[in-house]
Amino acid sequence: MNEFLQSLQPKLAEIFSHLHEHAEISWQEQQTTQYIASLLREANMEPQMFDDMTGLYVDIGKGTPKVGFRTDIDALWQEVDGVFKANHSCGHDGHMTMAIGTALLLKDMEPALSGAVRILFQPAEEKAEGARALVDKGVIDDLNYLFGVHVRPLKELQDGTYTPALYHGAAKLFTGTIIGEEAHGARPELGINAIEVGAAIVEGLQKIWTDPNVSASAKMTQFNAGGTSANIIPGKATFSIDARAQTNEVMHVLTAGIERVKASVEAMYNAKIELQVDAHIVAALVNDEAMEHMRAAIIDVVGDVACVPPVVTPGGEDFHFYTYEKPHLKATMLGLGCGVSPGLHHPKMTFNKERLITGVAIITRAILRTL
Template sequence: MNQVLQNLQPRLADIFTHLHEHPEISWQEHETTQYIAALLREAQMEPHLFDDMTGLYVDIGNGEPKVGFRTDIDALWQEVDGVFKANHSCGHDGHMTMAIGTALLLKDMEHLLSGAVRILFQPAEEKAQGASALVEKGLVDNLEYLFGVHVRPLKELEDGTYAPALYHGAAKLFTGTIIGEEAHGARPELGINAIEVGAAIVEGLQKIWTDPNVSASVKMTQFNAGGSSTNIIPGKATFSIDARAQTNEVMQVITEGVERVRTSVEAMYGAKIDIKVDAHIVAALVHDAALQLMNAAIIDVVGEKACAPPVVTPGGEDFHFYTFERPHLKATMLGLGCGVTPGLHHPKMTFNQDRLLTGVNIITRAILRAL
């Protein structure tokens, strides 16, 4: 397998370069989907595309797949050198490269596989919507194990070290609208000031108490009200609330707290407040059996010294929705220590691409162990 891996390295470098230079945002990964499908067909595989969305999957081996690997395929939309554009600043170009490399490696040893493997190329991770779309299509229902991977910043993992699990936190994005009553600035008693209602919401959010032993936060991150006239009390405002928690249980406490704040502020001011959840990322649900398989695979490839402990990180990941919706899945994500700098989502983010081949080796061995 090592010789096959070495032969793959230049090809994977070319694949990464193409993916990095052709980023596409969530639900618009059309060229990316076609490019991956063409690579798989060229390697005598049969990729399955969707009629109603981007993304694809491929099965390798005989029978019903029991082991799966998932990669995300979308890019962020952000400002780079003064221009807003699609940009791979979260490592998905590297994740896709490792998934393709794993598929090529497994196809090469297909005659030796004791079962079938499903590789999922998932769209819209950055919108926290892609995993739910694949779950709804039943693509993980018959899987027993599901693995993933994510590049890690230097502050979490040293370059050349690898973690068998990533304990991401939960995240929720709430958006809301306040409907009060406009009035003249000289007659505030005739209006319901949307700005004052918003301030009361901020104060209420600060009074949501959660378990102090679990990292959590809830705060207003956007607020828009009023026009160019400063003598009008605004009657309407829009806002966003960002909530984070290291566990799903604490996120539920925060969610209930946001609803209490909404109803109490409505009653206090006589305003109408509508709040909805725009995005929900669940906290990691790592299965110990999957973690142990990944841990053994890391040691197989790089030895015990380069095998780091599981990483606890406040960031979120759509991957964990699979286990949230399908609790039978035994899942974990490989943390790839590849010197990500200056950090994830930075417009100029870079990492050590040489680690991608090691990632392919580790992921493949974890899959073989699971089979």
């Protein structure tokens, strides 16, 4: 494995550069899908694409795949040097590179595999919709194990260290509309001020009680009201709420609290508040057996010293929806310590790309151990 793996390094560097330079946002990853499919076909694999969405998967080995590996393929839309563009500031270009490297490595050793492996290239992770779409397609129904990977910031993992599990938190993104009543600034008693209603929502969010032993927060992150005239009391506003919790149970409590705040503020101001959930990311459900396979793989490849304990992180990850929907699935994510700086989602995010080849080795070893 090592000799072929080392021979892959120049090709993987080229693949990473292409993916980084041709980033595409969620549900628009057409070129990315076609590029990955062409690479797999060149290696005598048979990628399977979907008629109605981006993304693809490929099976390696004989029989029905029972072990899988998933990567995300979309980028963020953000301002970089004054220009808005699709930008891989969450490391998905690196994740795809590792998935492709793993597929090429497994294909090279295919005659010796004791079972089949499915590599999933999932769209729309950043919108927290891609995992649900693949579940609906039935492509994980036969899997017993599923692995993933995510590059980690220096705050969580030092460069050159690796963890067998990432305990992401749950997240919900709400959007809302406040419908009050406009009035002249001199006659506030005739109106229902949407800004004051919004302020009451902010105050209410701060009073939601959850278990103090579990990290959780709910805060308003966007608010838009009023026009260009300062003497009009605005009757309408739009807003967003970002809710986070380290466990799914506390997220349920937090959600119920947000609904109570909505109802009480509506009653207090006689306003109408429309509220909906735009995205729901579930907290990690890590399987001990899968984590042990990953831990052993890390030690096999880089030794005990570079293998560090699981990381608890407040960030969210669409990967965990697979185990949320399919409780039988044994899953974990490799945390790749590669010096991510200044941090994930920063427009100028960079990391040590030399760690990608190590990631391929660890992921492949974990898959082989599981088979």
